[in-house]
Amino acid sequence: MKTTRHDKQEKFTVDQKIRRRTFISFAVFFAASTAAYKSWDWLYHAPSETSGITARARQPLRAAMNKTEIFFRKFFSTDHLVKTYPKSMAAKKVRVNSNIGNEDKNFNPDTWQLSVLKHTGETLKVNLADLKALPKTEIIFDFKCVEGWDQIQHWGGVRFIDFIKQYKLDDQTDLAYVGMETPDGKYQVGLDMESALHPQTILAYEMNEEPLQSIHGAPLRLIIPVKYGIKNLKCIGKIAFSNQRPPDYWAKRGYDYYSGL
Numbered sequence: 001m002k003t004t005r006h007d008k009q010e011k012f013t014v015d016q017k018i019r020r021r022t023f024i025s026f027a028v029f030f031a032a033s034t035a036a037y038k039s040w041d042w043l044y045h046a047p048s049e050t051s052g053i054t055a056r057a058r059q060p061l062r063a064a065m066n067k068t069e070i071f072f073r074k075f076f077s078t079d080h081l082v083k084t085y086p087k088s089m090a091a092k093k094v095r096v097n098s099n100i101g102n103e104d105k106n107f108n109p110d111t112w113q114l115s116v117l118k119h120t121g122e123t124l125k126v127n128l129a130d131l132k133a134l135p136k137t138e139i140i141f142d143f144k145c146v147e148g149w150d151q152i153q154h155w156g157g158v159r160f161i162d163f164i165k166q167y168k169l170d171d172q173t174d175l176a177y178v179g180m181e182t183p184d185g186k187y188q189v190g191l192d193m194e195s196a197l198h199p200q201t202i203l204a205y206e207m208n209e210e211p212l213q214s215i216h217g218a219p220l221r222l223i224i225p226v227k228y229g230i231k232n233l234k235c236i237g238k239i240a241f242s243n244q245r246p247p248d249y250w251a252k253r254g255y256d257y258y259s260g261l
């Protein structure tokens with residue numbers, strides 16, 4: 001085909017258009033990169049929050065985490081259930097993550113007693129047989145760790161809400177938070193009351209229909225599917241109720257206090 005003058009002119013304007021667009025793209029890219037860098041620099045150099053129940057996060061980041069919590073708590077409902085799976089899908093070899101506060105060699109699961117501290121100052125002691133006598137609930141769900149792995153797991157135990165009813169702790173649920181920790185107090189989790197009372201929150205003593213193994217938190221661990229793994233305390237020693245945020249191992253190290261899913 002012969003190239004006409006008209007074609008040449010057309011080609012010229014197309015080239016010009018392309019060049020202009022390329023320039024605009026680069027300009028936009030440059031502006032966006034500068035803005036991204038500036039915001040990152042601002043956040044990176046923002047002061048850290050004052051150390052307390054939460055610590056080690058930059059102030060604006062912690063403010064954002066707390067705002068997100070307020071937003072998501074508005075939609076939280078105990079009728080909203082986490083997805084469950086058939087038994088056949090549950091992992092046979094269950095992953096083990098960190099074991100802070102769950103490696104005490106002197107700890108004896110046979111003489112173990114759960115301490116429940118009421119807001120009034122009284123302490124209630126419960127042993128494993130007492131807990132096993134309560135109705136058992138099983139759950140097979142996708143357990144999610146903040147480090148990026150997840151696994152379908154099968155747990156069994158007593159629902160926290162059933163435990164509350166059985167031990168007449170209803171008045172304690174008027175408080176805003178539940179705190180749980182290992183017998184040595186080295187690992188602690190703080191939970192908002194709604195999440196603790198969610199029907200899928202269980203005090204677990206079984207995994208894959210077998211008694212809980214030590215590495216998974218024997219004799220009793222928390223399974224709270226509405227939260228990330230960090231809140232699923234292994235080896236519960238003490239449970240307490242309060243209106244202030246209870247101590248939380250990972251919140252003190254910069255993580256989100258709520259850690260909801």
Ligand SMILES: Nc1nc2c(c(=O)[nH]1)N[C@H]1C(S)=C(S)[C@@H](COP(=O)(O)O)O[C@H]1N2
Pocket residue numbers: 094095096097098099100101102144145146182187215216217229230231232233234235
């Ligand atoms: N006592 C105690 N509980 C704990 C932890 C821990 O280090 N110590 N790690 C948490 C984290 S980060 C995860 S992902 C889960 C892992 O439970 P698993 O080891 O049974 O898979 O336990 C949680 N509970």
Ligand SMILES: [Mo]
Pocket residue numbers: 097144145146147229230
């Ligand atoms: Mo985790």
